[in-house]
Amino acid sequence: MRERVDRVIRSDAVLTPAGFVPGAVTITGGAVTAILPIDEPVDTRPIAESGLSDGAATDLRLPTGRVLLPGLVDTHVHVNEPGRTDWEGFASATRAAAAGGVTTLIDMPLNSIPPTTTVRGLELKRASAGPQASVDVGFWGGAVPDNLGTLRDLDDAGVFGFKAFLSPSGVDEFPALSSAELLTAAAEIAAFGGLLLVHAEDPAELDAAPPAHGRSYAGFLASRPPQAETSAIDRVIDAVRRTGVRAHILHLSAGAALPRLRAARAAGLPITVETCPHYLSFAAEQIPDGATAFKCCPPIRDAANRELLWAALRDGTIDFVASDHSPATPELKLGHDGDFGLAWGGISGLELSLPAVWTAARASGIGLDRVLGWMSAATARFAGLPGKGSIQPGADADLVSFAPEESFTVDVGALRHKNPVSAFDGATLTGRVHTTWLAGAVVHDTGVGDGGTSGATSPAASAHPERPPRGALLRRQTPKP
Numbered sequence: 001m002r003e004r005v006d007r008v009i010r011s012d013a014v015l016t017p018a019g020f021v022p023g024a025v026t027i028t029g030g031a032v033t034a035i036l037p038i039d040e041p042v043d044t045r046p047i048a049e050s051g052l053s054d055g056a057a058t059d060l061r062l063p064t065g066r067v068l069l070p071g072l073v074d075t076h077v078h079v080n081e082p083g084r085t086d087w088e089g090f091a092s093a094t095r096a097a098a099a100g101g102v103t104t105l106i107d108m109p110l111n112s113i114p115p116t117t118t119v120r121g122l123e124l125k126r127a128s129a130g131p132q133a134s135v136d137v138g139f140w141g142g143a144v145p146d147n148l149g150t151l152r153d154l155d156d157a158g159v160f161g162f163k164a165f166l167s168p169s170g171v172d173e174f175p176a177l178s179s180a181e182l183l184t185a186a187a188e189i190a191a192f193g194g195l196l197l198v199h200a201e202d203p204a205e206l207d208a209a210p211p212a213h214g215r216s217y218a219g220f221l222a223s224r225p226p227q228a229e230t231s232a233i234d235r236v237i238d239a240v241r242r243t244g245v246r247a248h249i250l251h252l253s254a255g256a257a258l259p260r261l262r263a264a265r266a267a268g269l270p271i272t273v274e275t276c277p278h279y280l281s282f283a284a285e286q287i288p289d290g291a292t293a294f295k296c297c298p299p300i301r302d303a304a305n306r307e308l309l310w311a312a313l314r315d316g317t318i319d320f321v322a323s324d325h326s327p328a329t330p331e332l333k334l335g336h337d338g339d340f341g342l343a344w345g346g347i348s349g350l351e352l353s354l355p356a357v358w359t360a361a362r363a364s365g366i367g368l369d370r371v372l373g374w375m376s377a378a379t380a381r382f383a384g385l386p387g388k389g390s391i392q393p394g395a396d397a398d399l400v401s402f403a404p405e406e407s408f409t410v411d412v413g414a415l416r417h418k419n420p421v422s423a424f425d426g427a428t429l430t431g432r433v434h435t436t437w438l439a440g441a442v443v444h445d446t447g448v449g450d451g452g453t454s455g456a457t458s459p460a461a462s463a464h465p466e467r468p469p470r471g472a473l474l475r476r477q478t479p480k481p
Contacts (some may be wrong), residue, residue: 005033006050007440008042009399010061012152013070015372025068026400027397030439034393054442061375062401064435069372070391071103071135071398072354073379075160076250076274076322078346079105079137081128083113088327088418093350094134096325096416098444100351101433103135103377103398104380104388104473109142109163110174111326117142117174118222119151119157131476134397134443137474138383140197143185144175152192160383161195163250166232167203170297170345176203182239188345190245197248200232200257200300213341215290220340224299226254233257237264237271248382251324253279256307262317272382274318275309276324277356278423283304290338293423296326297345310364313374320378321357325350325417327353333421348422351415357429362430368404385473406432 005026014023014035022038036042044050044058052058062068074097097105107125109116116122116139129137141159143151151162163433164185165176175410177185182198189196205228212223237260240247249261252275255361264271278296283303298299312318324344336342349356354375361371380389388394412425436444 001436003028004043004045006045006052007058008060008251009068009437010038010046010059011066011401012038012062012064013067013136014391015067015069015369019369020067023042025391025399026395027440030397030441031387032060032391032393032395032397035391052441056442056445060464064174064400065405066403068391069101069368069370069400069402070376070389071400071438072101072376073104073105073374073383073385073388074102074323074325074350074375075320075383076276076324077105077350078324078326079107079129080111080327082124084111086329086418087111087332090129090137091134092418093325093395093418094132094137095444096351098438099135099416099433101402101436102281102350102401103396103400103436103438103443104138104383104385105135105350106138106140106160106383109140110169111171112412113173115142115144115174116140116154116159116252117144117147119153121160122154122157123315126474128435132393133474135438142174143177143189143196145177145285146175148181148184148188151188155192155194157290161197161248162189163197166235167199167201167206174437179235182235183242186239186243186245188245190243193246193399195246195248196233196239196252197224198236199250200236201228202231202235205231209450211242211341213339215338215340217284217287217289217291217294220295221284221299223302223341224297225306226256226301229298230257231259231262237269240264240271244270246273249273251276251279251296251298251319251322252309253301253305254357255301255305255312258308258312258317258470265317267274272319273312274320274322275313277319277321277348277353278312278324279309280306280321280360281356282423292334292336292338292340292343293421293425294347295333295340295343295345308425310360314366319374320382321353321374322379323350323353327417327419329419330421333419348415348417348419349424350417352410352422352424352429354402354433355408355429356424356427358431359429362404399437400433401435403432403434405430408432447475
């Protein structure tokens, strides 16, 4: 007789590594134990015995029209706590993540004060996140001029890798690396097998471009030309060739950079690339003057450029999609009468990443399985998280009930990130997250049939006390009843 399990979730379409299949996913101890025929009887433990206290049924079947997906892994999120918690914070960011089907996020080392450029800064981040996070959280470290030579300490303390800027970051406490410092950082990180992430815009090219000022989006676009990205990426490729460091290009915007990236990868250089939902969803021609909610760096370019990014996703030149959720207060983002030179640059879209990418992919005939490949499986592999990004025995039971044909209009006031600003406000998107489970426990539910509390995201709980030496996740723990 089959052993009892904590929970079983049945769906007409479960996304497994082999594709969509009807099945009953059994969960014990926070992990997937089996994928059984959809109607096979399963003996589930009582709630009190299983340790689940989310109020949802232990044996449930998703309604027709919903599919069961692996939780998303978003490797590019600016949480900004501590120090700029009025911009965002772990409580609000992880609620938004859970509502968007993101069960693991990795926090960027800047816009917090202090930044994650020291072990002490990392400890402060963990202390902030631990009692608040609704999903699993990891942390990137930063490589800045002042901490070169000490990066191994951060690596030993559990960061996933090191982010560097080649142009000004926008905050004084996270300065950019010069060309010489980039090589120094690359050699240091390569020596211990770490990962270097780069915001690739060349400051010389930015200085040579006309400065951004006023309400014209075309003027802002001209201030961040494609050659700023291509020149900076050339520098990264050179650093990889000279040091052997594993490098990652963050938030690729310029399609003009794709040929050199294809050539570098064909030559065997260890370079990976991401792009973001806003680059795949919007086009410069559609952005009104003064609409600073759309400002980000590098910028949203034209429709032809957007199609180059989609083609690069299809052919594997771009490895995956991450949100680059970079929020700020309404005053910083919108309070300058539409002046693109003064507004903060960053898109708030963490909760909407999956429906945004799915909406555009669906219109182009791209399957939902490929979208999850870019936003869950590939990001989990990139971060070195073998228990994430798939539904199969032994994987973490991080799951999402998703209605791929259900459309909605984005109301920024109803989103769960802290400040009601987003370029996606008013957009009609297809695909809605209804329930999110983390380690088998409900952490978000819309209250329309999958279980849990209406509209709720679960309260935070204590951090996991044991961590591996690299890529350490702060795991949200389900409270005991």
